Amino acid sequence: MAIISREQIVEGLVKILGEEQVITDEQVLKESSLDRYRKYEQVCEVYTQPIPAAVVYVKDTQEVADVLAFANENEINVVPRTGHSAIEGGLETALKDSVVIDGSTMNKVIKVDEYNMQVTCQCGVPLQELDDMLRERGYTTGHSPQSKPLAQIGGLVATRSIGQFSTLYGGIEDMIVGMEAVFPNGKICRIKNVPRRAAGPDIRHIICGNEGAICFITEVTLKLFKWQPENNRYIGYKLDDEHMKLGFDCLREVMVEGYRPSFARLYDAADAQQHFSAWLEEGKAILIWMAEGPANITPAMEEGIKKLMSKHPELEEVDPALIEKWYSGLNWGPEEIAQEKEEIRATQNIGITTEVSGSWDNIYEIYKTACDRILEEVPDMTLMGGHSSHSYINGTNMYFVYYYNIVDCAPEEEINKYHDRINQIICEQVIKYGGSIVHHHGLGKARAKYVTQEYGSSYYMLKTLKQAFDPNGIMNMGTLIPLRK
Amino acid sequence: MKILGCFKVVPDLDLIVEEDWNKKNQSYVDTGYAKLVWNCFDEGALEMMLRLSDLSEGLNVVYKLSALTIGRQKTEGFLKTLYALGFSEGVRICVETEEDILFSPEMVSEGIANYVKKVEEQDVIITGIQSSDGSNKKTPYLLAEKLEWPCITQVVGMEPMDEDHLQVTAQVPGGYMVRQVKTPCVLAVGNAPCAYLRIPTLKDKMKLGKRPVTQLMPEELGMVEAGESVQLIGLNPIDRKRNTVIIEGDSPEEKARHLYEKYLKGRLSML
Numbered sequence: 147m148a149i150i151s152r153e154q155i156v157e158g159l160v161k162i163l164g165e166e167q168v169i170t171d172e173q174v175l176k177e178s179s180l181d182r183y184r185k186y187e188q189v190c191e192v193y194t195q196p197i198p199a200a201v202v203y204v205k206d207t208q209e210v211a212d213v214l215a216f217a218n219e220n221e222i223n224v225v226p227r228t229g230h231s232a233i234e235g236g237l238e239t240a241l242k243d244s245v246v247i248d249g250s251t252m253n254k255v256i257k258v259d260e261y262n263m264q265v266t267c268q269c270g271v272p273l274q275e276l277d278d279m280l281r282e283r284g285y286t287t288g289h290s291p292q293s294k295p296l297a298q299i300g301g302l303v304a305t306r307s308i309g310q311f312s313t314l315y316g317g318i319e320d321m322i323v324g325m326e327a328v329f330p331n332g333k334i335c336r337i338k339n340v341p342r343r344a345a346g347p348d349i350r351h352i353i354c355g356n357e358g359a360i361c362f363i364t365e366v367t368l369k370l371f372k373w374q375p376e377n378n379r380y381i382g383y384k385l386d387d388e389h390m391k392l393g394f395d396c397l398r399e400v401m402v403e404g405y406r407p408s409f410a411r412l413y414d415a416a417d418a419q420q421h422f423s424a425w426l427e428e429g430k431a432i433l434i435w436m437a438e439g440p441a442n443i444t445p446a447m448e449e450g451i452k453k454l455m456s457k458h459p460e461l462e463e464v465d466p467a468l469i470e471k472w473y474s475g476l477n478w479g480p481e482e483i484a485q486e487k488e489e490i491r492a493t494q495n496i497g498i499t500t501e502v503s504g505s506w507d508n509i510y511e512i513y514k515t516a517c518d519r520i521l522e523e524v525p526d527m528t529l530m531g532g533h534s535s536h537s538y539i540n541g542t543n544m545y546f547v548y549y550y551n552i553v554d555c556a557p558e559e560e561i562n563k564y565h566d567r568i569n570q571i572i573c574e575q576v577i578k579y580g581g582s583i584v585h586h587h588g589l590g591k592a593r594a595k596y597v598t599q600e601y602g603s604s605y606y607m608l609k610t611l612k613q614a615f616d617p618n619g620i621m622n623m624g625t626l627i628p629l630r631k
Numbered sequence: 632m633k634i635l636g637c638f639k640v641v642p643d644l645d646l647i648v649e650e651d652w653n654k655k656n657q658s659y660v661d662t663g664y665a666k667l668v669w670n671c672f673d674e675g676a677l678e679m680m681l682r683l684s685d686l687s688e689g690l691n692v693v694y695k696l697s698a699l700t701i702g703r704q705k706t707e708g709f710l711k712t713l714y715a716l717g718f719s720e721g722v723r724i725c726v727e728t729e730e731d732i733l734f735s736p737e738m739v740s741e742g743i744a745n746y747v748k749k750v751e752e753q754d755v756i757i758t759g760i761q762s763s764d765g766s767n768k769k770t771p772y773l774l775a776e777k778l779e780w781p782c783i784t785q786v787v788g789m790e791p792m793d794e795d796h797l798q799v800t801a802q803v804p805g806g807y808m809v810r811q812v813k814t815p816c817v818l819a820v821g822n823a824p825c826a827y828l829r830i831p832t833l834k835d836k837m838k839l840g841k842r843p844v845t846q847l848m849p850e851e852l853g854m855v856e857a858g859e860s861v862q863l864i865g866l867n868p869i870d871r872k873r874n875t876v877i878i879e880g881d882s883p884e885e886k887a888r889h890l891y892e893k894y895l896k897g898r899l900s901m902l
Contacts, residue, residue, distance in 0.1 A: 419708075423666045424642060428708055471664040475646040492827040521833065528830045551830060 148199075148222040148243045155199045155222055155243055162212045169201040178246045181230065181237035183565075183592050185498070189490045190557035198225070198239040201246040207326060207334055207364045213247055214362060214620075215332030223623050224330075226358035228270050228298035233499075234590025236305065236357050240624035247362060249300050255279070256365070263370040264323050264339060269300025269363050286373040288315030291586075295479035300363040305588035306355035311408035312536045313401075314438055315371065317586065319354050326365035327353045330616050339367045352611060357588045358622035360615045379437040379448040380466035380473070381407075381455075384430045387415035389460050391510045396433055396461070397537045398506045399454050405447050408438035409473075409535065410542075414513075416531025417547045421472055425464075433461070434469050495528055497549040498565060500572050504581030505541040509534070513544050516575040520568055526551040536585065543585040546572055569593065594628040632794060632814065633751075636680050636698045636718075637743050637758040637770075638673035640706040642666070644763060658866050659730055662764070667705060672759025675823030679789055680757060681716060682825060687791045694791075695719055697751070701742060702729055707844045715831035715840040722746065722845045724852060733765045734863050738854045740773035745852040747778060754814040755797065760784060760821045771819035783812065785821035 148155060159168045169175075179195040180188060187194060199222075204210045217224045223241040228249045230237065239246065252268035255276060259265065265287070267276060274295045277287055290309040291297060297307065303325070308317040315321065324339035337350055353361055385393060393412040400410060411434040413421065418432045426432060433455075437447035455461050490496050504512045517530050529549040536543045548568060555563050573583045573596045583593055583600050598605050612627055623629060642662035651661050669677070677698065684694045697720035698713045700706050710721035724742050726732060732739055747753050756778075761768040775782030788800035792811060799812045802821060812818075831840070849855055880886035 421666060423705070423708075424662075424664055425705075468664045471646075471648055471651075474648050475665075489827050492825065493829055495830040527833050530833065549830065551832060 147241055148220055150220045150222075152199045152243045155220070155245065158216050158220070159200055159202055159213065159245065162216060163202055163204070163209060167203045167205070167209075169203070170199075172197075174201055175199075178225075178227075178230075178237075179239045181232040181235060181590075183233055183235035183238070183590060184561060185233075186490065186496055186552060186560040186565075187557050189487050189496075192557040194558050195238050195240065196242045196244065198246050199243040201248055203248050203251045205251055207252075207328060210247065210249070210328045210362050210364055211332040211334055213245070214328055214330050217245060217620050218330045218332070218618050221618050221620060223620055224358075224362075225622050226300070226304065226362045228300040229272065229293070229296050231293045231296035232301065232305065232588070232590065234584075234587045235592040236588050236590035236622070236625050238591050238624070240591060240629055249362070249364065250298060252300075252364060253298075258283070258285075258370075260285070260370070262339075264367050265370055266324075266339070266365065266367040267299055268365055269298065271299045273297050273299060273302060280370065281373050284373055285370045287321060287368050288371045289318060289321055289368070296483075299366050299368075303354050303363050303366050304357050306586060308536055308586040310535065311436075311438065313410045313538075314406050314408035317536075318368075319351065321368045322350055322354055323367040323369060325350060325353050325363060325367065327361040327363045329361045330618065330620050334364075335361075336365075352615070355588070357590065357625045359612060359626040360621055374438070374440065377439060377441045377444045378470075379444045380469040381435040381437070381448055381451050382464040382466060382469040383433045383455055383461040384426060384464055385433065385458075385460050385462070387429050387431045390414055390431055390513065392458065392460055393431055393433055394506065394510050394534065394542065396455060396458065397534060397542055400435065400451055401537050401539050403450065403454060405437075405450055407435040407447060407451065409434065409436045410537045411435075411533055411535045413533040414531045416529055417533050418531075420529075420547070422468070425468060432464070436469075436473065494552045495549055496552060496560075496564075497529070497547065498568070499548075500546045500569055501543055501585040501587055502546070502572060502576045502581055502583055503536075503541060503543040503585040504576065504579060508579040508581060509542055509544060512576050512579050512581050513546075515579075516546065516572045519571045519575065520548065523571065524550065524564065524567055526553050526564070541581075545585075566592070573599075589626050591624045591628075594624060594626055597627060632692060632755065632797075633695045633697065633753045634680055634683075634755045634757060635743075635747065635751075635753040636673070636677045636696065636713075637756060637774075638677060638698060638700050638709070639670040639759070639762045639764075640667050640700060640702050640709050641670045641762055641764045643668045652868065658863055659733070660866075667709075669709065669828060670759055670762045670764075671826065672761060672820055672823075674759075674828045675826045676757045676759050676786075676818075676820035677713065678825045678828045679786075679820060679823055681829065683789045683791060683797075684717065690791055692791050692794055697722065697753070699724070699743060699746060701726055701732055701739060701849075703727065710844045711836070711840040711842075712828075712831060714842055715835040715838075716829060717839070720751070720845065721842075722751075722847060724847050724849055724854070726849060729764075734767060735861060736765070736767040736769035736773055737861060738849075740770050740777055741856075742849060742852040742854040743770075743774050744777035745854075746847065749852070750847070754795075755816055755818060756780075757786075757789075757818045757820060760819045771817050775817040778815070778817070780815045780817050781812070782817040782819065783810070784819040786818045787821065787823050789818070 175197050176193045178201045179197050223244040225246045250270040253270040254268050256266040324337045326336045413432045415429050415431050437444040527550050532546040534542045576583045577599050642665035646665040696718045698718050699722040701724040785802040790798040797812050800809045878886045
């Protein structure tokens with residue numbers, strides 16, 4: 147915790163950045179003490195986390211370095227932030243008198259390099275704006291998470307984000323080229339842009355996924371891809387919910403046969419009704435693929451996937467136009483969040499997601515046993531389901547989707563009574579069957595308590611990284627590595 | 632007191648892609664892929680019924696809540712949700728496609744009126760003031776006329792009184808009017824403060840939501856004849872496009888100055 151007073155922290159920050167960039171408005175501070183992990187507290191405007199001393203808006207890398215050096219010297223906990231779309235507690239200010247460093251004003255696209263197929267931008271560039279601009283030129287980053295209308299580049303890299311087209315383009319870790327980041331002592335490090343190198347460990351992965359607990363990301367170079375939506379092909383099948391195991395096997399078959407569709411999804415019946423209720427019968431799960439790429443590849447991929455699926459009499463093909471139109475309405479933006487808040491207030495019913503991953507031989511057990519246990523052990527559930535949306539040669543993810551009524555429960559208690567309990571069950575089942583408790587939201591603070599079980603003996607490496615780069619413990623404490631009680 | 636909530640299941644119009652709104656020379660918009668939701672005014676009306684029932688606890692009035700919809704098989708899931716919330720009767724007037732009733736409030740009101748006259752008598756009928764897709768805004772009026780019952784519109788609240796009366800609050804220009812209303816009556820719900828229907832738990836769905844829905848055919852309720860008097864012959868969108876200028880500038884101050892100098896200064900000087 148800081149060795150100087152709250153007032154001295156603000157004074158010091160004003161000296162570095164000037165008054166305009168240092169925000170101490172009470173409401174802003176309260177709203178900056180949490181993220182969407184504590185969605186119900188957010189909706190009820192009840193703030194249980196320590197309120198930060200200030201939110202500072204940084205304009206360039208040197209300002210980030212100066213603020214971090216000041217924080218390091220005075221042992222002030224800092225929470226790096228860009229789009230504020232985190233949902234696993236990564237942006238909670240867990241310690242008294244923290245400072246939130248907001249990079250959203252560092253929002254310049256520095257260079258679009260069409261010849262080398264890469265784009266360099268500052269951390270606060272909104273992904274939606276970047277990709278829209280690139281698409282006008284016929285390119286895309288290939289990164290399209292559901293949070294695209296909210297998220298910014300720094301946060302996406304910090305949390306090892308993944309997008310809806312990951313099966314073709316990969317996660318953000320496959321898209322990054324070089325980066326610039328600032329470490330807690332103020333040291334600015336740049337990793338150059340090269341297609342590949344074998345000069346020791348890939349140090350980009352100290353930065354990618356650090357969740358603000360090791361450094362502040364100021365600049366990122368991402369790969370570019372041709373955007374050719376006119377060639378997209380959509381493939382969909384419905385199947386009985388009791389055949390979910392077969393659904394996972396179908397996802398596997400497509401991957402194992404060597405196809406790389408841009409998205410590959412399996413929704414169980416409960417989750418499917420949230421998206422396809424207009425035409426999908428209750429009790430039906432759904433399998434979806436989209437083939438993306440050059441005009442001579444996508445029809446071949448469509449044909450190949452259909453041929454594979456034709457061997458399964460349990461599957462019934464659906465009109466691809468229905469899939470295409472569903473796909474156009476997938477993303478979440480500020481309007482949806484505002485409406486969701488209104489609905490939660492009115493109904494006291496809340497929806498949450500938790501994402502995990504597993505190998506082909508355990509993902510079904512993870513899915514089935516976690517759903518069964520939650521329905522058995524948690525009260526007031528109104529929906530329990532999920533989907534797989536990112537597949538790999540050796541496994542896939544599971545995105546649990548659950549809703550519950552908040553009954554006889556103060557806002558401060560909701561997280562213990564429901565959300566953490568459900569998270570715990572999911573994490574326990576994942577660990578039991580050998581998957582990963584986090585697929586793409588980051589550990590945040592919500593799941594940091596399971597980090598030693600997640601890492602096993604390799605926790606030594608994570609802990610050593612943290613201690614080496616952040617010896618004073620000022621970087622987003624409680625994230626990745628839990629706070630000592 | 633027997634209360635019938637009449638509701639419509641509609642496509643979520645926010646999910647309709649732009650090109651489907653702009654297709655020319657067709658008398659419908661393809662909404663077949665958009666997920667189904669409660670019509671917003673009806674949703675408020677159904678929640679209002681449940682709140683009335685909540686308020687009656689400890690009083691000597693018993694409310695028997697029923698619900699009726701006209702639609703495809705898919706709409707039965709919505710009726711089963713109402714079962715799980717405590718409704719005692721769910722009725723679907725079966726049609727293969729909602730397009731036939733989209734712009735036919737005469738047919739819809741005829742079906743509901745005949746259900747009340749011929750199948751199950753009711754004391755109160757509650758419905759939303761209009762649907763989000765057809766937007767005819769006529770069904771509650773026509774229904775009241777066919778039943779020869781009074782109709783109160785823009786209802787925003789109901790409270791229990793006795794077996795033959797309800798206290799009904801309606802929004803009127805400039806305020807709210809609270810009235811004691813003798814049944815039978817038709818109540819049309821407008822911008823209700825309780826716009827969202829509560830969500831039943833999965834356990835309640837398992838326990839209460841399995842009962843079969845009563846299915847009736849439009850012919851049984853004289854709906855087909857009623858629909859013959861009005862036929863849709865065209866749909867034309869209103870062009871609401873406006874010219875847009877994006878103000879360029881290196882800083883917010885510069886953009887604000889440009890906005891003021893070029894677009895606002897002249898107008899302000901005329902005030």
